[in-house]
Amino acid sequence: MEQRRPGTTEGELLEVLSGYPLFRGVPRESLRALIHMGVERKCPAGRFLFLEGDPAEGVYLLLEGYVKVVQTDVSGQEVVAQVAGPGEPLGLIAMFADSPYPASAQAVSPARALWLPGEALRGFLLRHPEVALRLLRVLAERLHETHRRLLEVSILRVERRLARVLVRLASRLGQRTEEGIAVAMPLSREELAELCGTRLHTVSRLLNRWQRAGWVRLGRRRIVLREPHALVALAEELEPREPPLALTGRKVGEGKTVDDRRGTRPGRTE
Amino acid sequence: MEQRRPGTTEGELLEVLSGYPLFRGVPRESLRALIHMGVERKCPAGRFLFLEGDPAEGVYLLLEGYVKVVQTDVSGQEVVAQVAGPGEPLGLIAMFADSPYPASAQAVSPARALWLPGEALRGFLLRHPEVALRLLRVLAERLHETHRRLLEVSILRVERRLARVLVRLASRLGQRTEEGIAVAMPLSREELAELCGTRLHTVSRLLNRWQRAGWVRLGRRRIVLREPHALVALAEELEPREPPLALTGRKVGEGKTVDDRRGTRPGRTE
């Protein structure tokens, strides 16, 4: 939305970009030329960098802040396709598939990005095929990641999916605090739900159960992992887990006192 | 598995490859050199071209037949990540992300593929960056497709997902017959289930209901769409549909007679 006039000098941009793995080994002159064709854009929290369906004329290189990329269903339901932090390129699909943006990018915290016009980037890649290969790597890794998520949503229970999402967020965007590992990106329960293909109610219930168990610390748009290993166990464990119980109703400790030990599937013995 | 000795001459291969969009405009000399570094491999139905976890030393270019790419969960559950036909490259993720194969590729019908060693392809791409750009397009499109599937599995009911899968298969691999549009690729109910993130039982029930409605014709590993538009309606329709009803028990026409008309969401008017 805000356009032009950096807030950063071209020289600084040059420093930042040349620090990214994507551009390693690229002559500064070429980089400078590329930057020169781009525009820096600021984007306050909550605002969209681009909208699903918009014609795409280039890509964004995220310089600062966090952005979530969401796909919206006709019914208004959303799914978070990707969460991006500094250094990550956005809008690649539209750029290379030569289509409108297939999803919207919304700043979750104040963000800054360098916009690069498609033609400029294309020319740059033709002159620097090694960068094209690195972009191929980026896309390959995202495809891999998306396949993994597809697998999870297809065959895992929500509980395990949520645990995995938290573990992943913590490892990608986590910061150590004295309480535990905090997720740096501010995400609402609803956004978390959109990350694991469920509803905010379900996320809320699960998180609170885990909080009661002392595994996490909850706040508004804030989650701290106090016992990451417990979540990892939940996320990966092959065998039926024990601590948390049913989703609705009874809290930990209550419930039909009979057959509280899982593990031997009830009603399977006879 | 079977190695070397084409079954096709190098000249024929050259013809085939230069017909693929991927290699359009590439000088025949370069192509010939590339082919020369590759190996043709045959793969009977049911056999794997490569296995998840195998170290990847190159990519496959599918020349003939159909291949399904499956990811397997620790518990043995499978999800079909992709179905590929002639002309499609396989193993791209492993190649560019520089990792072992993240999924297994199994021939669904007898297949033939050209194996290209990674280093050869990499060198080729550095010399022909325009081909790298086309590969970027391939990956971008697959990523787009996978995002769409993720959205669907996350928020759509099985019924609608299955309808979409069928419509998509019909449009990508369909062949007109006097009965309707037949899906060219032989897929079992279970494989269909793995394509839409459900179980074979659910697929079977839905398909049979649709067969009773006259929308499809079923066979062993075979499906013919007789009323594609009905399926498209089911797949896209925004409003609650009418024909098919609950999954278990009661057949079409039975059921609690009260409140059978859907459409006005109960309890939302006040």
Added chain:
DNA sequence: CGTACGTTTGAGTAGTATCAAGAGCCGTGG
């Protein structure tokens, strides 16, 4: 200080998975 948003929690139930048989089709070997 009120309003709005993010969140928690409850009750009820639809939609699917799961468990359990059984029926048809197919290639194989007697």
Added chain:
DNA sequence: CCACGGCTCTTGATACTACTCAAACGTACG
């Protein structure tokens, strides 16, 4: 050629996860 064993598919009964609807609470913010 026919019987057999193995797949693939169909169908029923039952369990249960996670969604939907509904309401209330707390906190941030104007």
